[in-house]
Every structure is written in C-alpha cells, then in structure tokens.
Amino acid sequence: MNSRALGRQTHPERRSRPAGHVPVAVKLALVIAALAVVVMGALGVILLNQHTQTLRAQAERFGETMAHQLAGASAELVLAEDRLALGALVNNLAASEGVRGAAIFTLDGIPLAEAGVHRVNPASTTPWGQGVRWRLPGSDEPVASWQVPIRFQELEVGHARVAHSLAPLEATTRRAVWLLVSATLVMALLASIAAGVIGKRLSRPIDHLMDASRAIGAGNYGFRFTERRNDEIGHLMESFNEMARGLLEKSQVEAALSRYVSPGVARQILANLEQVQLGGRQVEGTVLFADIAGFTALSERLSPTEVADLLNEYFGYITRIASDCHGSIDKFIGDCAMVVFGATEPDPEHRLHGLTCALMLQRLVIRLNARRETPVSFRIGVNSGTMLAGNLGANERMQYTVVGDAVNLASRLMALAEPGEIVVPQDMADDPRVAPCILSARSDDIRVRGREAPVRTCRIRAAGGDPDLDARLDALLDEMGA
Template sequence: MQDMHKTLPAANDNRGFFSTLVALPRRLPIAYKMAVSFSLLIILGMGALGAAVIHYQEDLMRRQIESYGATIVGQYAATAIDPVFTDNQFDMQVLTANLVKDHRIEGAALVDPKGERLAGEGLVPEPLVDYVPHTELQSVTWQGQSLLNVPHQLVSFFAPVQFRQVTAGQAIITLSLADVQYSFRQTIHTLLAATALMMLFSVIIAYWMGKRMGRPIKTLVMATDELGQGNLNVQLPEDRGDEFGRLNQAVNRMVRNMREKNQVEGVLNRLVAGDVAQQVLSDLNDVGIGSQRVEASVLFVDIVGFTSLSERLAPEVVVDLLNEYFAYFTQCSQLYMGMVDKFIGDCAMIIFGAPRPNPDHRFDAIACAVMIQRLLERVNKRRHQLGQPRVCVRIGINSGEMMAGMVGADQRMEYTVVGDAVNLASRLCSLGQPDDIVVGGDVIERLERPGRVTAEPFRQMKVKGVTAMVSAYRIEALASRYEQSIDEMIDGLLTTTDQPPKAI
C-alpha cells in the first residue's frame, strides 16, 4: 500500500504534464501557430513531392541501367560466340578484360552451360552454377563488396551465348548501383535543403503575417477588455477592407447600440423608478397592462401654500423651486427604499414595498417623512438667511392592500398603485397642518417594533365605503438613534454640494 501511495503523485504529475501539453497550442500567440502550421504544411508537401521525385528517379535510373546492361551483355554475348564455340581462351580473356576497363562495369565473365568459368574479371555472383543456364536475357540484384571492401548493391545481367539455337554458355556482366544510390542521396539532400530553406522562409513569412494579423486581434481584445470594464467610448479603426475591418465595424455598431441602450436606460431610470425600469428592460416583449395585489405603504407630500407662493414668483423661479424640493423628496425616498411614483403639481407620491417587497415598509415610510421634515427645517433656515420665504410641507401616509402594476392603455401606461389605502393616504395628507405627518391607523397598529415611533391620536374620521371610523395619528418623533442617523444623512446631503440637488 505504501508503494502505491508513492506512485500516485507521479501519475498526477504525468496527467498534469499531458494536460499542459495538450493545452499549449491554445496558449500560443497566433504568429507562432501560423509559423508552426506553415512549417508542417511545407514538410508534408515537400515530403510528398520528395517521395514522388525519388520514386520517379529510381524507376527512371533502374530502367536506364537495365537498358544499358541488356545492351552491353547482349553485345558481349554476340562478340563471344566465336571464342566460346572455338574454345579460344585467349580471345575470351582479352574480350572480358577489355570490357571491364569501362568504369561502369564492375565485372564480366563467360561460363559454360555447367556454370564453369571460361573467362572472367571483377565481380560476378557466386556460385555461378546457381544462375545458369539461362535461355534468355535476365538480371539479378545482389549484395557485393567493392575493391575497398565497401558493401554495395550490384546487378548482374545474363545473356546466352548461342548460335543457330545452340547455346554454348552464358555471358555475364555486373553493374554497380552505387551511382543510383548516390543520386538518391543527392536528391534527398537537395530536397532536405530545399525543405529547410522553404521552412525558414515560410516561418519568417508566417511569423510576420501572424504578427500583422495579431495586431487587429490584440486591438480587438483590448477593446473588449475596456467594454468589460464599462468603458463605452471604445472606437476601433474601420479603414481596413478585410474581415478584420468588417469585424471592427460590427464591434463599433455594437458599442453604439450599447451606448444608446445605456442612454435609454438612463433616461428611463430618470422617468420611472429604477426597479420599474429594470423590470421593463428585462423583458421588453412582456410589457403590458397588468397588476397584482401587494401589501405596501403610500406617502403623499404636499407643499403648503404653493398656489399663493407661485403667484408672487416668476414662472422660472417656481419651476426651479419645485425641482429643488422634488429632488429633496426623491433623495430621502431612495435612502429608505422608496420609489417616487409621480409628481402631481406641487405634490409627490412615494411608494414603499412595491415593486420591490419590503417587510418593514411602514417604518421606512415614516422615517422618510421625518427625514423630509427635518431636512426642510434646515433648508428653511438657509432660505431665511437669504431673505427667501419659508416653504412647508404636510405629509400623509397609509398602508394596506393595494393593486400595483402597469395601469393605463396599450398606447400609454405607467407603473402605479391604486386602491382605498392609496386614496386614504391622499386624504390624510390634505387633513394635516404645515409640518405635520399624519398616518393611518393601519400604519401604527401593524408597525413592526412599534417602540421605534412616537405617535399621538390625531382624529377619528368617516371614510366612504368603510363602516367603522378610521383612526389617524400624528407622528411626533422617532427613537433617538434613528433621528441621529437621519441628521447624519441630512448633513451628508447638504454638504455634498453647495447647490440645491436637482430632481432626478
């Protein structure tokens, strides 16, 4: 068991090595890949070409040798007819010796029908009795040794020495295949040199081409990295006429579409709440009229005496004043997970608990209202120092079941909440005095951890469609730690800019 445990790391190392080896081509730059690919193609191409050339040359030279050998041995046999039939040893030896003087001929011999040598010089296959008698021209390839004892291939040609159908012996000549083999080697060396030279040029050209092709790819990778980091100011060159140019154009179109989409999202987020905008953009094909029952809170905040104030001010000043205070309302609501549903004249309607569920929506609505009132106290002090009139608001809050969703027509719709609880919140707002926060009984009676809020009964009132009297409360204060947190957030809002915030 111990030995087995010792061998496991080696196996893991091997797997890691082979995995790295397999993954290596995917990690190489494209220039290296092109260089290797071109080299392999040239090796395969030159290998196939070399094999064809060598085969053709081998076949051609073998035919030439066979033709030459057949001619020489035929002439040798014809010339040897008289000496062989007359048994003239001297003439046979002279004829053979003269024939071997040709450097292309390694050996020659004349033999009788029994294989006995009549005359001979140089290399001939032994024993001769194994190769005679032959009644027609034949050749035999065999392994021999040169005068320097270097083994090499030889080919011997046999032709009958005959006159009028009478065979008196055999004529034999031996040719060396060394020239053929040398030619083969030279051809192989030439092909190898040509392959190496072409590989060198191809590697250089492929590397250069890979570098040129890699530049636009590298630029494209850098652009996509910038896009991944949220930079939509990427602009790729479109002056190329090849596929990279068309790819750059496609990427630029995509970036422009993304910029336009972001602009649309930005504008949509300013026109409607962020949660509603994301819900709409998540499925543009499923946007339509529809609502669902939710448990939520609604806050109405109304600027008191705005009508008389607007009569004393220029229209431009009135609009700037509205935008300033609507910006305050929006910022406070965002800090408490509220959504500004709409601005109605000098009134704002804020929803808590929809479209994003919030189990503590009642307290968040109250805390948002307290923050608005405390923020406006600070703003009014600044307005007083500037000699500007004081601006007060009254706030009404109610909670309960209501319908939330897209309301309107197919041609024009908006996200909102409707129901008796919403109507009661609007009515509570109208009943309050300047700086009042009036809430419905449902808000106080169903508040989680009620010790966070101090409220006093405001009045009992009759609501249309409801048999029992409806209780209303006035918010006095929050627990000290919540009010301290509100003061810190107000400090942050008022110190981030010297200018009043703009409505979003």
Template sequence: MADGPGFFNSLRFKFAFVLAVFSGILALGMMFLLEQDIRTSLIRENIDKGIGIARGVAFNTEDPLLTGDDIALFSALKNALRSPGIQYAVIVDTQGQVRAADDVTRVGKPFVPFAGNDIIEKSGEYQVSRHYLGGEAILDLEVPMVTVGEPPLRLATIHLGLSEELIARQITAMRNRMGLVALVGFILGGVAAFVLAGIAVRPVHVLVAAVRAVGAGNLEQHVIPRRNDEIGILTTAFNDMTVSLREKEYIKNTFERYVSKPLAEQILKHKNELQLGGEEREVTVLFCDIRRFTALAETLPPTEVVQLLNDYFTRMIEIVSAHQGMVDKLMGDSVMALFGAPLSLGDEPLQAIRCALAMQRSVESFNEERRRLGQPPLQMGIGINTGLVVAGNIGSSMRMEYTVIGDNVNIAARLQGMAQQGEVLVSEATYAKVGDKVEASRLETIAMKGKSRQIEVFRIDRLRQS
C-alpha cells in the first residue's frame, strides 16, 4: 500500500499554491491596469500643468512681445524652467523665428520642429507631440500666445518640453508599492489557503484509511458523513461503493461473470432460492448457430474471423441480457442461453421466443452493414425447448461452472440444427406455453435417440398483436 503523497504532492500544498498563484496573477493584472490608468492620469496632469505655465508666460510676455523687450521674455522663460519636469522653453513669432529660448544660440534663427514628432493630442488651444531628446521621451507642448483684448491677436507660439522621465519615476515608485502589497497578499493568501486546505482534507484522510482497508479485502467499511459539501457527497459515494462491492463479491463468488445484470439483481433479492450443487428445475434453453460458418471462415483471414465473431457475439449477448436470459456457453460460433435458471422470473418461454426474434432481426441489420462493405451475409438458425433439466455447479473444486444438462438441452440443440436460415424452431413443450401469443407453423415431428415418442416441431412466424 502506498504511503502519503508527500508535502509537494499533497492537496494542501496544491490548493495553497494554486490560490496563491491565482492571487498573484490577479494582483499583477490589477497592477497593470492601474498602472495604465495612473500613467494616463499623470500625463494628463503634466499637460494641464504645462498649459497653465504656458498661459502664464503668455500673459507676462504680451507687452514685451509688442515692445521688443527681450530681457523680459528671457526672464519669463527662466521662471517657467524652474517648474519640475520642464526641459526647455522656446517662443516662436508669427514669422517662424525664435524670439526667446533657454538655449540662446537658437534666438533669431528659424524654428525647426523636433525630429520624430508624433502628435498625440491636438485642440484649438494647444497641441501635444512626443519626440526623443538624447534618448529621453519629451512631450512638446505647443500653445499659441494671443492678446487679451478683443479680437485676440496671435503674437507668437510657446513650446514647452515636458519630460516623461518624471512620470516614469512616479510610476516606478507606485509599482514598487503595489508590488509589495501584492507580495504580502500572495503570502497571506497562500497561508490562508494552506490552513483551509488542511481543514478540508481531514475527512479525506479518514476516507483514505477506509479505502486502504477495502483494498486489503475488508468490505465492511462504513464512514459516517459529517459534512454536507462535496466531501460529504464523496463519503456517501464511498459507502454506496462498499455496499455495491459486497453485492458484486457475492455475485462473483456465485456465478462469476455469467449472470446478466437484471438477473443478478433478482438473485440478490432472492438469495434463499439458490441451491448450489445441482437441482431439477424447468428451464427454457435456446441455441443459436451461424450456418456454414466453417466454410465462411476458411475464406477470411484469422483476424477478420475473430472480429466477425466478436461483433456477432456482442449483439447476441446484449439481446439475451435484455430479455432476462443468461448466456451459459459460447461454443465456436454457437450461443447457448438459459431462461429460468438459476432463478425463474416468470414467462421464460415467451421471453426466449422474443429473444430469438430479436436475434434474427439483429442479424438482418448486421447483414445490411456487411453487404454495404462487400462482405458475405451470415445465416443463423435458432432452436428452443422447455423442460426439466438438472441445473447447478459442474466441474471440480479447482474450476466449476454453472450450467444445465439433460435430454431437454439436447432437444434444443437438435432443433437448432434443423433450423434453416432465419428460422426459429420450438418444441411442442415450448409452444404449449405460448401458443396463444405467437403465430407458428407446424412442421414434421422428430425422433430423439432413446425416446419412444416423437416430438412435434413448430416454426415461429411472428408474435401475435396484443
């Protein structure tokens, strides 16, 4: 029996790990979305601040622009550059000439727009572009400078360079704080999950002990359900399983795998009716056989012969089980089925006939499939007889099987041998019990070895409509 799963394979660790990873992914996703929102907000805030600075410069330089007071212009730009994040300031007149700038070498020269400018925002009052200066991202804020009176007269344009490095530093600080919060949440989530998983899996240990006892052969295990969640459902299912295993063990020890499910259910309900070791009882015996199968098998490869028999037996066995019968033997290409043994469920002769007609219909359907595949059809005959037989375990202490023996078994086999393709032949004993429920044709009588009286034979044509 295997030992415990080990810490890293335990449900507690897996549950804690999955929850912690989920929490971490959720936190990272929230950090990403929040970072984008904050980035947008900071950019907006810096643009608004730059617009305010530009308008302040414009207000203070209206007269100097009109009077040509360059000292006042440079003084206004110097004050603007004192604001954090302002990288440069340039005033350009209406002819495109630089009137004032933080870099005095540009004064009096034509203003040349920065290379790689990408406009990211534009309105009637300002324009924002992004370019790179020395590898640093700069937002170029362009604001017209107009007179205060009416109508406003455009005097010049001011360009302010807003550094995005300041925004990046603010975002990095925010990211570090959120990362610390996420890490703490990851650890706390893992610890909480580990504790909760420990509480959740305690009943599982009880179930494991019970399952190991069942594996050792003790099927009398029963675990009291103490919870109404999935663990409680699992506990109930385990108890149901042990009950089912005890029933299956009984069936296995009694009939191995030969009993159909409906018949097995009846056996469990009527255990006291079983007499193992042999008893005389009335049984309806059915034999079915593929006609000229040996000749057909000689024309096919061995693998196709096996596949053909498997397909054929699968259909026949399912039909027998569906009609409350028990497959007693598979002999070559023949099937021997019993109705009424080991238990009588009532109306066995009629059930056997219904089973036989269903078998013939199934073979017809099977033949249609084979014709479509270019394969030769099967021809099957069925014989049925009802009478007293000896039923019980036959064999030795090392190997036994439940079966029936007697003349009435031989009669069913003889009828099957007489049946032509598609025919269902029954003895007079079987017909006497179902004569009012079937339409049949009387055939010739047959003589059985050791019997003075001949047996009448009937061919079943169809069931009567009820």
C-alpha cells in the first residue's frame, strides 16, 4: 500500500468525521502551546525556587549575622549588668534598615534591654529558636527572628535576639512570579500561532503518516512507503521506513536476547532465532575465574561510587582481554568475573587461550598498580574439561552458561590462590600445547571439598613462548585509551 492509496482511503474518513473533530493544526497549536507552558513553567519554577532560596539564604545570613554581632558586642555588658549601655546597643541596632527589633535576655529569659518588636507576643518571655518566621501585628509584615547565645570565654551568659523584615524578599518573589507568568503567556501565544500555520501545511501528509503509524502500532512492521518525495516529508517517510525495518529486526532480536545476559553468545542466538530453547550440549572447554583479593577491605576504604568505578574499569579490561583471547564473559558475580573458552564455538586451543587471558590480566594489574594509589590484586583460577554449555533457567528467562565439575573446580582453585597468583591443575599445565608457552612452579597437592583424591596444582609465573603478549596488551590498552 503506497501513500497515495493511503490518502485515497483517508478521504472518506475526513468527509465523515464527527462534528466534534478538531483539525490537526488546532491540535498541534494546543499541544505546542501546552508544551511551551509546561516547559516555561517548569523552568520558571526551578529558577524561581533557586532565586527564592538564594534570597532566603541571604536574609537568614543577615539575621544570623546581626544576632551574632549583637551577642558579641553585649557579652561584657551582660556580665557587668550595664542596662544603660545594653539599651543603647539594642536601640541603635533596632534603628538600622531592615531591623524591626532587638533584645538581650539573661539565661533565665529575663529581658535586660529591648527595642522594637522582636516576638509575636511582646508580653511573652519564652525564648525563640533560630530562624522563626512570623508577621508583625497590625501591618502583617513578614519578619524573621534569630536568637543566639551570648558567650564570654566559653561561658554562656545570656541570649541575643534580632528580628528583621522579610518584606523585600516577598516583593522580589512577587515580581519574579509576574515576569514568569507574562513570559509563559507570550511564549504560548507565539507557539500557538506558529504551530497553527505549520499544522495547516502539514495536515495532508500527516494524515498519511498517521495511517502508517496505526499500521505500525497494530504490529504491522512490514509496512513501507513506496512514494518518493524530494522534501522534508519525503525524508520523514524514508525515516519511517527505516524505523519500520528497525522495529521488525528489534522485535526479533529482543525476543531472543532479552533472555540472555552474556554478549559472547550473540552470534549463536542470532543465527538460530527460531529455535531458542532450554537445553545444552557437552563441550570441551576452559573456564577462568578472577576476583579481586581483599575486596571487602578495599570497599571499606573507598566510597560506593569509587568502588563501582573500580569494578567497571576492571570489568571493561577483562571483557576486552577475554575477547582478544577468543573467550567470552559468562557473568560477573560481585567482584568476580567468569570467562569461558570453547563453549560457544569449538576451539582446540581453549586451554592456551584461557591461560593467555589469565597472564594478560595479571600483567594488566601490575601495570595499573604502578600508577594507582590503591593497588589491586587478582586471584585467578583456571581449569579445563568437559562441561555442559547451553541455555539454563526457564522459558521466560534463560541464560547461556556452562556448568559442571570442571567449572566448580576452577572456582575453588581461585579461592585457594594467593593475591596475584594464577592456580591451575597440574595436568592442564602439562598439556603439550600449553607447557612450552608458560613458566610454572609446582605447588603442593590440595584437597578440594567434594573430591576424594587430592588435586595436583601449579602456579603459573609467566608466559614462556609468547613474546608478543606485552605487545597485544599494549594494543588493547591503546584501543581503550588507557
């Protein structure tokens, strides 16, 4: 169906529109006017709030400063009970611009000197707290009172109170509100006029686009415009076609990938979109576990944001190194990363690739620690063997992962490794494809829970037959801008 056909189909609809139909130009004008009001209103409220808070803070600082100045000037006079001097002090302050009253009290609340109005009920001797707001009787003028202790050499000897006017603050706020409302109305009017003019010119092709949007909304992602136009509407139609194609692909991809968390199996999923189901197959592969040694203590020294940044940084490096070594991230578990080799695609060199990944990660940490204030060490365990690789979970939510005894042993070897060590089974290090490429040191046999016989292990010290390991790591770091 092309746009001309769509246009012919919508003509009867336009002729038979109900009496209450509102033209698209009017709707567009109303929408844009409403949007202008909302945007201007929201922006104005934010600016007005900030403006008011700033003025209020200044007013509070003024009152608090005046109260502290009064307290500092009257300390010795209070001790001397010089009521005459105290009276002159508060009278001078009460005569200042913006000050409505001042008073000095003993610790028991007995006034020593008063001037002006500094509380709601002048007959009350109940002390007020800091920043109390009220209105002057009769004039209804907004006033704020501040009361601070009078101290002489760390000894509290009384209280000083100052009441100052908030009328300038309210007047400024009213002017700002008036300007905001005026600007909003002008913007709404201009937006309505512009939207009405534009809406009339766009109403006809918009009808076609509305029919197309209904088709897309109904799930018809195969809809396409066939008409070609050399104007903005034509570009919009082409963009609509691109959007429809993208939605079609997205609906298929999301149906499969929304149940997966590991990007390492994306190609396998996309190649078999029609048969995504639970199940797995036995594979010969290698699994690597790496976690940060002493992560709990490290977390206590860093803020949560710094901890998150640290983990994200190292997980980013691990992901790139794993990809370079033909592996894929299976999952991140707290501060631990699980990497698999040979699980999604057959890889006869999965053992070597897993150990190479461990060595590159070990060297990366050494480099990063040289420029870090907080050094980090990884404990790494690597093991290979037969494992089950496939989709585990439920039909509504599944994960592509590997499970089995070989995976469990790799996790336990990681737990037994010292900070900075790579621990692997001895038979893996003795593999003819691996042995020439590594330098290892024999370790004591260990007993692993769940196994009757001890496991012979060794610690990998360095790479032996891969002189390009550092060059590969340099290239990766350059790509990542590290």
